[in-house]
Amino acid sequence: MVCLFLMLMVVTITCAYGIPALPPLPIKDGCNQVESELTMVRLAGEAVILDFPIFMSVVKKRKIVPPAAKYQISKTNQTDGIVFHHEGRVQQHDEQLWFLPAQASDSGNYTCTYRNDSYCVTGNITLLVYESTSVDMTQLSHPLDAMMGEELKVFCPSLSRFNYTYTQIDWYKDSSPTALQPGREGNRGSLIIPAVRRPHAGLYTCKLTVLINNQQYKVSRVFKLQVTGPEYEITPSNPVPEVSTTSDPGLLSTKAYRTINSLTAQPPVIISPVTGTVLEVSPGSGLDLFCQVQTECQMADSTLVTWLVNGQSVELSYLERRALQGEKRVTRVSKGCQVELKLIISVITEEEEKTEMKCVAQNAGGRSEVVAQIQLEDSPFTWLIVAVVAVFFFLTVVSVFIYVLFKPKRKKNMDYFLARQNSTFSV
Template sequence: MKVLLRLLCVITLLIPSLEADKCEEHEEKITLVSPAHEIDARSCPLITSVHKEPITWYKNDSTTPVSTERESRIHQHKDKLWFVPAEVEDSGAYYCSVRNSTYCLKIKIVAEFVKHEPNLCYNERTVFTQRLLTAGDGQLVCPYLDFLKDENNELPQVHWYKDCKPLLLDNVNFAGVTNKLIITNVNTAHGGHYMCHASYTHLGKQYRVTRAIKLITLEKSRNTKPEIVSPANETMEVVLGSWLQLICNVTGRISNYVYWKWNGSMISTYTPVLEEDFIIVENPLNRRRSTVLARLNISAVESKFFLHPFTCLAKNTEGISTAYIQLIHPGKQESFI
């Protein structure tokens, strides 16, 4: 009888462990292609505010975690996966996971690292496309640099190139502000390939970071209503319960009134789950034009948020512009009219 009781106790203790071993798996839909021979860091798509357990990284679904030794070329530091530097052979699948005694969740991401094309300072597969309206000022953003921020939350100096040649930042035609390139009076001649360069020091050694941007210029409409750069009446895949930030980007006068609505109501109706904040990015070349960012922070995506789109509204004395984002479940092709 005692032996039977002991066996039951052991089985009872093993049940949570067995449940945790059944890891729920998701896959990141976007494969980020980056230049080889540069330092790189990847973030885990898991929301740390929801999953309090530490994140662990694995390569190719191995049972052995990635090293946490900072001297290792590929290692985990805090929640990020670092490549110091990345090499072509590092391309492949990586998994980040969280687990406790009752559950296990892991997400697969695919990283790809490529060499520059012959006679070019970039590879076309690493290019980010950005669009600017003509007949006004605009800005390019050097993307995916947050991992380079120092202890003061500041980015390193960014150098800009066009068609692989240094770009003169004369504060008349071009100006550099943190990770942004301000372009005065955008015209079709500004189209082309831009490169932004930065450097990062790891254990006393400097490594470069480059991003390639293809600028496409768009003819500016005569309409003087506010111009919503993004969103663009689109859908976004999100996981139920996750944290999410939606950004409405309006370029124009500082007097533009920009705000979000959901299901016909102001966001203040749904606090504290939904919170708005606003950022104004002044243009140092023309202070009469600015970028207004209305950020909508969703602390946890609820099922009702899939029923109606989130709509951004931008007003001025000439009229009102609107654009929406419809949240959809991962892997589902839902339509919104």
């Protein structure tokens, strides 16, 4: 009886709440297609590790583990059916392709396929490799905006695939052949500008040497700094601070730097999201975040709004391959103007659990910021198991109660007769 009730309850819960299935992937040439990765742009002569983060997150989320299947990476514009191996200048290591070093001829569209006799899934990415003598470095740069007076600390981006723990990282500004001087504060390999000014705008390049298979290879990254905010007069008492780099590990800057504020301007107010907001997202899905800021209309154009991921700019964070900030939008509202900035994350993985998403708004009147946190939704299977266990215990308790309630009872007269009879025979 208990088992029957339990089975009926499980069927009822499943029918009532259901287990939402993931949307099917589009199919092309008999293979399931994952959306394209963000284009990777690199410099010839440097080590490049090509990977497929969106593709891998989909494979993991859908638990696609076909028996005897392997990752196969190919260059889709190749006609000779080239196959990459674990040796040579271009090597395949599972779902990664290593270029040691990369050449301009490596540019093209690459496809990663996971296939067996019954299932196939594939993803693709475009790699652009430029010669250093023939490319505008802005094409290789990560954009970065900063407000006048802001303290800026930048780490060399997109190095997570390399082991550079004991590597010296040098920074250069624009086309200068001389590296910036290291400072005494900050994290190893970071670039520090104590108080951003207009002359600090420009291209910054970080360069390092990495060790792969006991051989040294060059790696560099570029970002373009744009400075926004009101102009101010440079005087001997208010000079342009020096830009410095850091090489000492583990030391965080504790110096306080003055920010240029107007006496009349009001600081921006972030109306959405609210600090403490928890963003529940299902793994494998995308996420659109909107930061809405209210400010005076005359300050709207100069108001800087940006998203930070765990305290780092999106372009320099671990999400830089899967996230993109949209264009700033300004609209008039009843109490001034509203500035809106959209952040698009193409796919959410388990890595985003507890990730802090911070929206920062700053203008001449001051600075405001709010922090939201990503939390992964529990799987429907988890809730189903919890419900089944709860129903099982409930039905067990009910069954025991019913058994005790309707248990046959002996008649007192019969018990008394048997007791007298036993006492008579004992005499």
